[in-house]
Amino acid sequence: MKHFAIAGLMAATALPAMAQETMVIGVSIPAATHGWAGGMNFHAQEAVDRLEEVYPQLDFVLATASDPAKQVNDIEDMLATRDIDALVVLPFESEPLTGPVAAVADSGAWVTVVDRGLAQEGIEDLYVAGDNSGFGRVSGEYMRSALPDGGKIVALRGIPTTIDNERVAGFEEAIEGSGIEVLDMEHGNWNRDDSFTVMQDFLSKHGEIDAVWASDDDMAIGVLAAIEAAGRDDVQFVLGGAGMKEMIRRTADGDAMIPANVTYPPAMIGTAIELTAVGLTSSAPVSGTFTIGSVLVTQDNAEDYYFPDSPF
C-alpha cells in the first residue's frame, strides 16, 4: 500500500516531464491448456496490446507457463532481467508460487494476484478474484427457478480442487429445500470426453432425469452429445457455465436445451492488467480486493456476453 502510494505519486507528478521513463508490468499466466485458459490467454494478450497503445510509458512482459515450476522461473526472470515495477500473476498453484511472488513484493514492485489466491495473506496489493461459491449459487438459483416444482437432476463436477468444492457447496446451498433432488454427481474433469462418458452412464443408470447441471460449457457439450445419442427426451435442459462463445450463441438463439449460462469470465485477467496499469500511471487508488461476480446469462442479455473473436 505504501509502496503503491509513493509509486503512484511519483508517477503522477513526474509523468509529464519524464514521459520517456518507462515502467514495466510483468504478466505471468498459465498456458492455454484448456478452453478457459485459452480464453484467458486471448484476453491477456488483447489487454496488453490495447494498454500499450493507451499508455506509451508502460512496457509489458507476458509469459505463459505450462506448469508451476516454469511459472516460478518466469517470475524470477522478470524480476532479475526486466526489473519489473508491477507483476500481474494468475498462480498455477497457490503453494509453490507464494514464495516467488512474495519476493517480487519485497523488491518493492506492485503485485496483483488474479483468480487463485496465494497461500499466505497480505502479499498482494490487489486481488482480482472470481467468485466460485457465487458461481455455484447463481447456478443453483437458476435451477430452482427453472424447476419450480422440484425435479431430479444429475450434476457433473470439475477436476477435484478447491474451486470445484466451493462451486458445488454454493450450488447445494442454493437448491436446499427446493424439492430438487440431485440423483448423482461425478467428476467430468471440465473435459468433453469425460463428461460424455459419465453422462452416458448416468442415462443408463437413471430412467428419469429432468435437468443436468453440467457446471461448465465444455462438459455441457459432452452431456448434450450423450443425451442426443441416447435419444432421451426426458431431460429438459442442461445448465453449463463459464460462458463459452458457442454456448452463449445457442442461448442467444433461444435453444431450449441451453436456456442459460453462468459466467466465470476469463477476461478477468484483462480487468487485473487494466487496474494495475491505472494504479501505476495515476493516483487513483486500486489496492484491495476486486471480486468479479458470476452473472446469470439468459436469452435477454446473451448478446452482451458474446465475444466472437475469443477462442473460448
Add this chain to the structure above:
Amino acid sequence: MSAASADTNPGARSGPALDLRVLGPILALAVLVLTGAMLNDNFLSYANITNVLSRSAFIGIIAVGMTFVITSGGLDLSVGSMAAFIAGLMILVMNGLLPTLGPGVALVLVGMAAALATGLVAGFVNGFLITTMRIEAFIVTLGTMGIYRSLVTWLADGGTLSLDFGMRTVIRPIYYDGILGISWPIIVFALVAVAGEVIMRRAAFGRHAAAVGSNDQVARYSSVNVDRVRMLTYVFLGILVGVATIMYVPRLGSASSSTGVLWELEAIAAVIIGGTMLKGGFGRVWGTVIGVLILSLIDNILNLTDGVSPYLNGAIQGVIIILAVILQRERKADA
C-alpha cells in the same frame, strides 16, 4: 506340452497360450462383469454394453498397435498427443475443403485419408528416430508427445477446434450408427483385433516382432531385419492411431489440447494387463483386448454405482490394474 519347457526360462520366451496364466485377465474380466451385473440392473442392457464397447474402441485400436511395439521391445508415449493432433488436423482439413467439396461422403473420405496419412507419417518419424538415429524409444516418443500436444494447442489457438456444423450430421453416423445394431467403432475394433491376433500368431511379422523384443542380437543373426521390423511396428501404430481418430472425431466433432490426454498410459496398461511383457519378447493381442475392456468396465461400474466416493475412482482403478497383473504372475508361478 511345450508350455512347461518354455516356462523353465521365464520372461525370455513363452510357449503357446495354453498355459494357465491366460486365465488371469479373463478371470479379472469375468469378476468385473459379475460385479457390474449385481450392482446395477442396467449394466447388461444393450445400450450400456454398446456404450462401453464403443468408447473402448479408441484406446482398443491404439492398444492393438501398441502390443506390437511393446512386443518388439519398444514403447510409444506419443499416441495420445498424436491422436489429438490428427483429430485437429482432420477437422481443419474438412473445414477447409467444405466450401469446395460440400458436405458429403467425398469430404469424409478426404478427412479419413488425411488422418491415416498423418498417422503414417507420425509413426514413421518415431520409427526413423528410433531405428536410424538410434535414440531411445522412451526419449523419442516423450519428445514427440510434447510436440504433438503443443501443435494441437497451437492449431486451436488455445481453444477448441470444432467441425463445421454442416459436416457434423454427415460424419456423426461413423460413431453412432452401424450394421445389425452393432456400432461402427465396435466393428472396426473387432476387425483390428482379429487382424492383429492373426498377424501376431500366424504371420512371420508377429514372430519377428517377438524375436526382436526377446533378443535383437540373436534375431539379427537369424537374418531378421531388426530395424525394418521395429520401424513397421511404429508405422502400424501410427496408422492405427489414425483409425482411432477417425472413430473419435465424429463423436463430439471437436479436438482440443485436452483430447487424448493419458491415452498412451491407458493403452500401455491395457497391453500389460493382457499379458504382453513390458520388456518385449512376448505379445498377446486378445489379452490386450481384454485389458482394454477391463479398464473401461471399471470406469463404467464406478459411474453406475453409488457408495464409492468419486475421489477414489483412481485408487480403485489402480488396485484392479495391479490385481489383474498379480493374478497372471501367480498363475505363471504355479505352472
